[in-house]
Amino acid sequence: SATMPGSLPVNAESCWPKDVGIVALEIYFPSQYVDQTELEKYDGVDAGKYTIGLGQARMGFCSDREDINSLCLTVVQKLMERNNLSYDCIGRLEVGTETIIDKSKSVKTVLMQLFEESGNTDVEGIDTTNACYGGTAALFNAINWIESSSWDGRYALVVAGDIAVYASGNARPTGGAGAVAMLVGPNAPLIFERGLRGTHMQHAYDFYKPDMVSEYPVVDGKLSIQCYLSALDRCYTVYRNKIHAQWQKEGTDRRFTLNDFGFMIFHSPYCKLVQKSVARLLLNDFLSDQNPETANGVFSGLEAFRDIKLEDTYFDRDVEKAFMKASAELFNQKTKASLLVSNQNGNMYTPSVYGCLASLLAQ
Amino acid sequence: SATMPGSLPVNAESCWPKDVGIVALEIYFPSQYVDQTELEKYDGVDAGKYTIGLGQARMGFCSDREDINSLCLTVVQKLMERNNLSYDCIGRLEVGTETIIDKSKSVKTVLMQLFEESGNTDVEGIDTTNACYGGTAALFNAINWIESSSWDGRYALVVAGDIAVYASGNARPTGGAGAVAMLVGPNAPLIFERGLRGTHMQHAYDFYKPDMVSEYPVVDGKLSIQCYLSALDRCYTVYRNKIHAQWQKEGTDRRFTLNDFGFMIFHSPYCKLVQKSVARLLLNDFLSDQNPETANGVFSGLEAFRDIKLEDTYFDRDVEKAFMKASAELFNQKTKASLLVSNQNGNMYTPSVYGCLASLLAQ
Numbered sequence: 032s033a034t035m036p037g038s039l040p041v042n043a044e045s046c047w048p049k050d051v052g053i054v055a056l057e058i059y060f061p062s063q064y065v066d067q068t069e070l071e072k073y074d075g076v077d078a079g080k081y082t083i084g085l086g087q088a089r090m091g092f093c094s095d096r097e098d099i100n101s102l103c104l105t106v107v108q109k110l111m112e113r114n115n116l117s118y119d120c121i122g123r124l125e126v127g128t129e130t131i132i133d134k135s136k137s138v139k140t141v142l143m144q145l146f147e148e149s150g151n152t153d154v155e156g157i158d159t160t161n162a163c164y165g166g167t168a169a170l171f172n173a174i175n176w177i178e179s180s181s182w183d184g185r186y187a188l189v190v191a192g193d194i195a196v197y198a199s200g201n202a203r204p205t206g207g208a209g210a211v212a213m214l215v216g217p218n219a220p221l222i223f224e225r226g227l228r229g230t231h232m233q234h235a236y237d238f239y240k241p242d243m244v245s246e247y248p249v250v251d252g253k254l255s256i257q258c259y260l261s262a263l264d265r266c267y268t269v270y271r272n273k274i275h276a277q278w279q280k281e282g283t284d285r286r287f288t289l290n291d292f293g294f295m296i297f298h299s300p301y302c303k304l305v306q307k308s309v310a311r312l313l314l315n316d317f318l319s320d321q322n323p324e325t326a327n328g329v330f331s332g333l334e335a336f337r338d339i340k341l342e343d344t345y346f347d348r349d350v351e352k353a354f355m356k357a358s359a360e361l362f363n364q365k366t367k368a369s370l371l372v373s374n375q376n377g378n379m380y381t382p383s384v385y386g387c388l389a390s391l392l393a394q
Numbered sequence: 395s396a397t398m399p400g401s402l403p404v405n406a407e408s409c410w411p412k413d414v415g416i417v418a419l420e421i422y423f424p425s426q427y428v429d430q431t432e433l434e435k436y437d438g439v440d441a442g443k444y445t446i447g448l449g450q451a452r453m454g455f456c457s458d459r460e461d462i463n464s465l466c467l468t469v470v471q472k473l474m475e476r477n478n479l480s481y482d483c484i485g486r487l488e489v490g491t492e493t494i495i496d497k498s499k500s501v502k503t504v505l506m507q508l509f510e511e512s513g514n515t516d517v518e519g520i521d522t523t524n525a526c527y528g529g530t531a532a533l534f535n536a537i538n539w540i541e542s543s544s545w546d547g548r549y550a551l552v553v554a555g556d557i558a559v560y561a562s563g564n565a566r567p568t569g570g571a572g573a574v575a576m577l578v579g580p581n582a583p584l585i586f587e588r589g590l591r592g593t594h595m596q597h598a599y600d601f602y603k604p605d606m607v608s609e610y611p612v613v614d615g616k617l618s619i620q621c622y623l624s625a626l627d628r629c630y631t632v633y634r635n636k637i638h639a640q641w642q643k644e645g646t647d648r649r650f651t652l653n654d655f656g657f658m659i660f661h662s663p664y665c666k667l668v669q670k671s672v673a674r675l676l677l678n679d680f681l682s683d684q685n686p687e688t689a690n691g692v693f694s695g696l697e698a699f700r701d702i703k704l705e706d707t708y709f710d711r712d713v714e715k716a717f718m719k720a721s722a723e724l725f726n727q728k729t730k731a732s733l734l735v736s737n738q739n740g741n742m743y744t745p746s747v748y749g750c751l752a753s754l755l756a757q
Contacts, residue, residue, distance in 0.1 A: 046409030046410075047409075047542070047543055124595075129497060129498040131494070131497040131606075132604070133602050133603055133604050134492060134494040134603035134604075134606065135492040135523070135524070135525045135601065135602050135603040135611060136524070136525065136599070136601075136602035136603070136604075137523055137524035137525075139524060139595070140524060140595065140596070140597050140598070141597055142597075143595050143596055143597045144597045147597075152593070152594045152595055152596055152628060153592065153593045153594065153595075153632050154593060154595050155531075155534060155591070155593050155595075156531065157522050157523060157524035157527060157528065157531045158522065158523045158524060159520050159521065159522050159523075160498070160500055160520060160521045160522075160523055161498070161499070161500035161502060161503060161520035161521060162498045162499065162500075164520060165520065168518075168519065168520045171518060171544065172535050172538070174542065174544070175535070175538040175539045175541075175542035175544055176538045176542075178538075178541065178542035178543055178544075179410070179537065179538035179539075179541035179542050180410055180541055180588035180589055181534065181537070181538055181541075181588075181589070181591065183589070225543035225544075226543055226544070226546070228518070228544065229516065230515070230516045230517060230518050231515045231516065232487075232502070232503065232506050232515055232516075232517050232518075233503070233506055233515055234503050234504055234506045234507045234510075235503070236499070238498065238499075239496050239498050239499035240496055240497035240498040240499070241495070241496050241497075241499075243494075243497065243606035243607050244606050244607055248498060265515060269516050
């Protein structure tokens with residue numbers, strides 16, 4: 032019954048600014064940390080539960096002199112000073128966070144203090160909120176702005192920041208804190224592919240913060256892992272469908288696989304889940320391959336898993352073990368380097384994936 | 395020291411989709427209300443304080459069976475059904491609100507329940523938060539998306555919703571509640587002008603919600619009025635500068651005045667402030683006119699105010715009275731009709747200005 036509102040302009044590609052992406056990136060995280068081996072002892076759990084089981088070495092934490100506003104103020108000022116930028120060259124500023132200390136006044140307005148001396152108040156953008164997705168939503172908004180008629184030639188500034196603290200129990204060692212600021216513009220060294228985002232959005236109570244006076248989230252650990260992995264499946268499927276369509280238009284008729292990625296970075300609640308995610312993507316490649324080579328190569332010995340269904344395997348130990356092994360080399364080559372900050376500082380929520388990006392770029 | 399990242403594409407205008415704007419609009423507000431004359435009696439204040447002083451006739455309020463999620467679910471479902479739209483024709487959905495019942499899980503994810511049957515989960519956008527600006531930020535984001543390479547030909551859906559309740563005292567009669575949903579796409583009957591937005595963003599504590607367990611905001615009423623009027627001054631100045639630059643490019647050398655607007659709609663905390671805002675804009679026109687005609691016409695009798703400064707006049711009764719009188723006809727012609735919902739239902743925060751738009755369109 033629906034009619035689409037219009038069609039994409041034929042010659043659009045030639046009109047958007049060239050190479051829109053991340054021009055500069057700055058990261059800030061606390062100078063204090065908890066050693067996870069000490070937390071294992073303190074919690075009275077088996078040695079290795081956090082360090083090997085979760086893949087976490089240290090967990091950064093904020094002192095009582097820091098909050099979400101100070102984290103974001105620091106990272107923005109550092110980015111501006113290090114790149115010798117004046118505040119009137121920013122036309123858009125937005126913040127992704129779920130660390131709420133005011134229900135109405137945005138962190139973005141607090142950051143406007145840094146702009147006061149320049150007299151620049153014509154700056155679009157506010158705070159975006161949905162668990163860890165806020166930073167990515169802000170980044171996508173900034174890129175869209177630069178390609179739209181609203182763009183006035185100035186940079187966009189995207190800030191992602193969070194303080195992740197959990198009640199005592201299983202989730203506590205997955206805490207952390209930090210902020211990332213990204214300068215977005217054309218002619219960037221890190222370019223976003225056009226038309227190739229895969230998104231998965233769903234109503235689920237895996238992680239939420241209904242207790243207004245507590246810093247702690249309510250977490251359903253098992254559901255959370257299922258949501259993460261199923262979203263990964265869906266996004267990869269959507270992404271592949273989009274790139275296949277683009278390739279077919281160009282006259283190329285082949286399948287996209289993980290070999291086509293230079294690197295793979297992920298949102299990292301803890302490093303082990305990222306490693307499992309690489310295995311999961313390989314499982315996706317395997318199941319979507321009409322005729323996988325199982326005699327040798329990356330899929331060798333996996334023929335027993337030919338008829339499994341993605342949605343039945345979130346907690347299947349045999350599948351996980353087999354594909355963790357099969358993807359070990361892939362993980363080491365394309366993902367491991369991105370986990371430095373996550374391993375040494377912990378989960379930062381919204382900036383997590385950009386901390387992974389920073390880790391990769393630094394090595 | 396700053397170098398701009400690039401320049402606008404020369405032939406961009408011809409490449410963005412044509413006539414991007416609001417394709418359809420739906421409004422929902424509570425069926426219960428408080429009569430403001432009864433509230434005057436209950437509060438023991440002078441008759442007319444709320445009805446004439448603030449310009450408010452009724453104040454809508456939610457029952458305990460409604461919250462921000464139900465308001466937004468209702469308005470989206472109504473928009474989709476009335477326009478006979480299927481949920482898979484939506485590629486972007488975002489919500490502007492400051493009515494927080496969860497600090498992390500967005501209202502947008504709750505709305506995704508409506509999409510479940512369609513199987514469409516590839517839907518970008520989340521919640522945006524900064525007091526009443528959230529709905530406008532979401533709307534700008536949706537328009538940018540449609541003009542960017544991220545657009546896939548589907549509609550964007552923008553939802554603005556809030557429940558405004560105040561502690562007993564001066565601010566209480568300015569409450570209200572409601573939600574507006576807008577379908578955004580090309581070939582729209584309501585088109586957004588390109589490159590002509592004036593924005594003013596500033597760090598100020600006029601209105602905020604630092605008490606996590608209270609529905610009530612903290613309001614500095616006087617500062618709030620000053621912030622509103624000074625932001626209006628700044629935005630109008632930025633807007634005029636931008637349109638003057640555009641006109642000069644086209645070879646037109648004349649000044650922009652209120653006569654160039656067909657209608658003027660505003661965010662309405664209460665109707666009287668909107669009426670004062672029209673007067674304020676006329677004051678802007680008067681002061682920026684190098685040689686205003688004060689012998690007759692709209693500025694007649696105002697020569698005594700020739701040397702005043704905008705920033706000194708936020709609470710100047712003589713200036714207010716003179717320009718309210720001078721702008722009365724302008725208000726009646728271009729703004730009054732837009733205040734129907736605001737007068738009868740009260741302030742809805744993020745959807746307020748779009749409630750004014752709906753009021754204007756309905757008459």
